[in-house]
Amino acid sequence: MATPRHTQSSPDRILDAAEQLFSRRGFYGASLRDIARQASVQMSLVNYHFGPKEDLFRQVVRRRADEHASAIAVSLQTLLDEQQRRPVTIEDVILALLTPIIDRYIHGGEGWRDYIQLLSRASHQHQDANFIAPFVETYQPIMDRYTNEFLLLFPDADKADVFWSIVFLEAALANILLQSTLAERVSQGAFTATDLSGVLERMVRFFSAGFRELARP
Amino acid sequence: MATPRHTQSSPDRILDAAEQLFSRRGFYGASLRDIARQASVQMSLVNYHFGPKEDLFRQVVRRRADEHASAIAVSLQTLLDEQQRRPVTIEDVILALLTPIIDRYIHGGEGWRDYIQLLSRASHQHQDANFIAPFVETYQPIMDRYTNEFLLLFPDADKADVFWSIVFLEAALANILLQSTLAERVSQGAFTATDLSGVLERMVRFFSAGFRELARP
DNA sequence: GTCTATAATGAGATAGAC
DNA sequence: GTCTATCTCATTATAGAC
Numbered sequence: 157m158a159t160p161r162h163t164q165s166s167p168d169r170i171l172d173a174a175e176q177l178f179s180r181r182g183f184y185g186a187s188l189r190d191i192a193r194q195a196s197v198q199m200s201l202v203n204y205h206f207g208p209k210e211d212l213f214r215q216v217v218r219r220r221a222d223e224h225a226s227a228i229a230v231s232l233q234t235l236l237d238e239q240q241r242r243p244v245t246i247e248d249v250i251l252a253l254l255t256p257i258i259d260r261y262i263h264g265g266e267g268w269r270d271y272i273q274l275l276s277r278a279s280h281q282h283q284d285a286n287f288i289a290p291f292v293e294t295y296q297p298i299m300d301r302y303t304n305e306f307l308l309l310f311p312d313a314d315k316a317d318v319f320w321s322i323v324f325l326e327a328a329l330a331n332i333l334l335q336s337t338l339a340e341r342v343s344q345g346a347f348t349a350t351d352l353s354g355v356l357e358r359m360v361r362f363f364s365a366g367f368r369e370l371a372r373p
Numbered sequence: 374m375a376t377p378r379h380t381q382s383s384p385d386r387i388l389d390a391a392e393q394l395f396s397r398r399g400f401y402g403a404s405l406r407d408i409a410r411q412a413s414v415q416m417s418l419v420n421y422h423f424g425p426k427e428d429l430f431r432q433v434v435r436r437r438a439d440e441h442a443s444a445i446a447v448s449l450q451t452l453l454d455e456q457q458r459r460p461v462t463i464e465d466v467i468l469a470l471l472t473p474i475i476d477r478y479i480h481g482g483e484g485w486r487d488y489i490q491l492l493s494r495a496s497h498q499h500q501d502a503n504f505i506a507p508f509v510e511t512y513q514p515i516m517d518r519y520t521n522e523f524l525l526l527f528p529d530a531d532k533a534d535v536f537w538s539i540v541f542l543e544a545a546l547a548n549i550l551l552q553s554t555l556a557e558r559v560s561q562g563a564f565t566a567t568d569l570s571g572v573l574e575r576m577v578r579f580f581s582a583g584f585r586e587l588a589r590p
Numbered sequence: 591g592t593c594t595a596t597a598a599t600g601a602g603a604t605a606g607a608c
Numbered sequence: 609g610t611c612t613a614t615c616t617c618a619t620t621a622t623a624g625a626c
Contacts, residue, residue, distance in 0.1 A: 166609075181501075185401040188602060198611060203603060205609090280497050280551055284398075296558065303559055319560040320575050326559070327548030328541045334497055341513065342520055342543070343536040358537050362583035369582030370575055383591075405620065415593060420621060422591090 162196065167205045169195040172267060175216050179273040183213060183287055214290045220271040221294040227256035229298045232305065246364045249305050251356075254329065258356050261333055276334040279326070306367070313371035321367045328359070379413065384422045386412040389484060392433050396490040400430060400504055431507045437488040438511040444473035446515045449522065463581045466522050468573075471546065475573050478550055493551040496543070523584070530588035538584045545576070 162169060173194035177186035188209060192199040206212040231252040235244055260268040281287045306318055332339070332355065339347060379386060390411035394403035405426060409416040423429040448469040452461055477485040498504045523535055549556070549572065556564060 182399055182401060184399060187600075189600075199602085200604075200612090201610065209602070277497055279548065280494055281399075284402075292558070299558070300561065303561070316560075316564060316571070317575065319556070319563065320572065321579060322559045323549065323556050324545045324576070324579055327545040331496065331544030331547060332540065339536070339540050341509070341516070342539045343533075344517065344520070346536065347533060354533070355537065358534065358587055359541070362538060362541055362587045365582040365586035366579035370579045404618075406618075416620085417594090417622075418592065426620070 166195070166197050166201055170197060170202055170205060170212075171216055171219060174212055175219075175267060175270045175274070178213060178216060179270040179277070182277065182281075183209075183284070188212075210286055213287075217271075217274070217290040218294070220268065221275075221291060224256060224260065225294050225298050227260075228253055229301075231256060232298070232301060244309070246306075246309055246367050247360050249302065249309065250325065250360050250363055250367075253302055253325075254356055254359060257329070257333065258352060262352055272333050276330040279330040310367070310371035310373075312373035314373070317370045318367075321363075321370050324366065325359075325363045328363070332359075383412070383414050383418055387414060387419055387422060387429075388433055388436060391429055392436075392484060392487045392491070395430060395433060396487040396494070399494065399498075400426075400501070405429075427503055430504075433488075434491070434507040435511070437485065438492075438508060441473060441477065442511050442515050444477075445470060446518075448473060449515070449518060461526070463523075463526055463584050464577050466519065466526065467542065467577050467580055467584075470519055470542075471573055471576060474546070474550065475569065479569055489550045493547040496547040527584070527588035527590075529590040531590070534587045535584075538580075538587050541583065542576075542580045545580070549576075 164172070170191065173191045174186070177191050177194065180186070188199055188202050191212075192202050195202075202212065206215055232249075235248055235252050238244070257272065261272050275291060278288045278291045303319075303322060306322055307315065310318055332352075381389070387408065390408045391403070394408050394411065397403070405416055405419050408429075409419050412419075419429065423432055449466075452465055452469050455461070474489060478489050492508060495505045495508045520536075520539060523539055524532065527535055549569075
């Protein structure tokens with residue numbers, strides 16, 4: 157029995173390396189050569205385990221997307237169950253949507269941070285259908301349910317106002333989680349976006365106020 | 374005198390083609406081959422006129438960034454001049470910041486839309502210092518002045534709350550202008566982000582409410 | 591300024607031995 | 609499953625004729 161040089165199997169190491177490099181350099185910028193090198197395997201093994209580059213990418217996405225989509229489905233369902241005992245507010249729904257991903261960003265380790273960068277980046281790569289397809293497939297059903305919930309909260313509002321409010325929320329979320337230097341530049345160095353302490357509470361307050369203002373009939 | 378096959382000079386055609394392809398496929402995804410083909414020139418001409426790929430990219434950015442940065446500087450100054458006659462509101466400052474870019478997006482033609490996609494994408498590419506450097510150099514000074522103006526509007530607020538509010542605003546702006554399919558997905562086809570009619574007014578209302586809520590001391 | 595031709599490198603993918 | 613070796617193609621960049 158050979159002593160393994162690595163604690164993880166080759167496929168796992170390849171997935172981890174691909175996740176990191178795709179998230180940092182994008183689909184085109186990350187080469188299979190670099191991925192193989194970082195995973196300490198031969199290039200041919202990547203193709204052996206995962207097929208062509210597009211397939212590798214899809215499997216990188218699926219590994220985390222399924223878990224995350226389930227988590228926001230659960231948090232919404234928990235809220236709907238409570239609804240029988242108390243009225244649900246816009247703050248509740250926003251919190252249910254944001255908590256799972258911000259939790260994973262803060263406590264999920266490097267792999268989750270890499271995946272979340274990839275997810276955020278995908279929201280900006282819509283031209284490339286292949287790039288966003290694995291995300292859309294996974295998230296579309298649950299996001300439709302959230303949209304419906306937002307609409308129910310403001311039954312008298314113009315639907316376009318509610319749609320735009322959701323777009324503003326999702327757009328801000330995507331950028332923040334990209335661990336962007338945006339926060340650092342805005343604050344002129346006073347804080348970084350990596351420091352997400354308090355951002356969840358701030359987003360809930362900020363965007364709830366926005367929803368209420370814009371969705372006023 | 375040869376009859377020119379094109380109304381534009383070769384360097385202009387190359388810049389236009391590069392702008393479009395960089396904005397749609399990113400820095401790595403757009404090859405010099407494709408850029409040259411789209412500009413109807415030989416590949417060697419690209420290098421002749423603009424040097425290496427990074428230099429070409431920088432010149433694509435600079436062509437529009439200078440004009441846009443000037444425009445938001447002017448709209449801020451106009452506001453500060455009015456300030457002697459009437460109090461300036463958060464709505465005024467947000468409007469001054471957003472109007473120039475949304476105007477250009479709607480009325481500036483394809484070139485401006487391509488550039489704005491590039492700009493939005495850059496806010497997501499912070500790992501690549503070379504990629505965002507030309508943007509930061511141009512926009513940092515004027516954005517610092519806007520940040521200062523936001524802080525002055527809420528003198529009693531926690532500065533972190535104001536910084537985060539700005540991050541939320543800029544993040545949403547970046548995503549919206551990317552002509553993202555996000556809006557289409559959220560509304561389940563009811564409208565597209567390309568249809569930006571009314572988005573300016575909606576953003577001003579939505580984000581003003583968010584600022585006021587979050588910046589309450 | 592523009593062309594042809596080509597260098598030099600890196601890309602993704604596969605064949606075949608072990 | 610893993611390796612070596614190689615194929616084929618696309619990439620950026622440059623040399624040199626006109």
